[in-house]
Amino acid sequence: MKTIAVDMDGVLADVYRQFIDMHFQDTGEHLVAEAIRGLKEREAFPLLEKHVHTPGFFENAPLIPGAKEALQVIHERYKVFIVSAATEFPRSLQEKQAWLSRHFPFISWQRMVFCGSKEIIRTDIMIDDHFKNLDAFEGETYLFTQPHNENASPGRHLRVGSWQELARLLVTDVKAHPEG
Structure with missing residues (x-):
């Protein structure tokens, strides 16, 4: 096998949906796919470090x-x-x-x-x-x-x-x- x-x-x-949703919750700003296309995750999501250290990020x-x-x-x-x-x-x-x-x-x-x-x-x-x-x-x-x-x-x-x-x-x- x-x-x-x-x-x-x-x-x-x-996790992209998770980052986009959490970014909106924190900033009120809607991130659109076209704006982050081709960007590394740390470039696309300025609050990435905060979010991945938030309890429940990976579990939810x-x-x-x-x-x-x-x-x-x-x-x-x-x-x-x-x-x-x-x-x-x-x-x-x-x-x-x-x-x-x-x-x-x-x-x-x-x-x-x-x-x-x-x-x-x-x-x-x-x-x-x-x-x-x-x-x-x-x-x-x-x-x-x-x-x-x-x-x-x-x-x-x-x-x-x-x-x-x-x-x-x-x-x-x-x-x-x-x-x-």
Whole structure:
């Protein structure tokens, strides 16, 4: 059975929506996607440091549309690991585990990997929204589109824009190569 490393923030958890909502709550200013497209997260969200240190930020992030249903189907055909860079924000460890357990109860705690750098990850496939994680990965890579990477060329990574698209690609691939 093939293995997949799935990023959490920006792939499963809609942290962009969380940042935009919290920015509005703090400033009354509406951030629009066009204004932050192509900007690194720290440039797009001037209050990012405050927000990621706010209790509940990671635990209350909304789901990316379609993530739960698609990952359930993928999980039936692949060995899925959730791999999240979490040690930069120590509070996030507990919150991310609680969030994953609530939204993805079919992913056991043994398949939740919280780390700093993802360069040690050795699965067959990696799904992430950051080039820094995908570029160091030796297997098959899928770049999940987010505003910060939208204007960049995906290079060797296959760009995906939704969980529905990703599930179609991965489930079709499994049917074509069932021994995988």
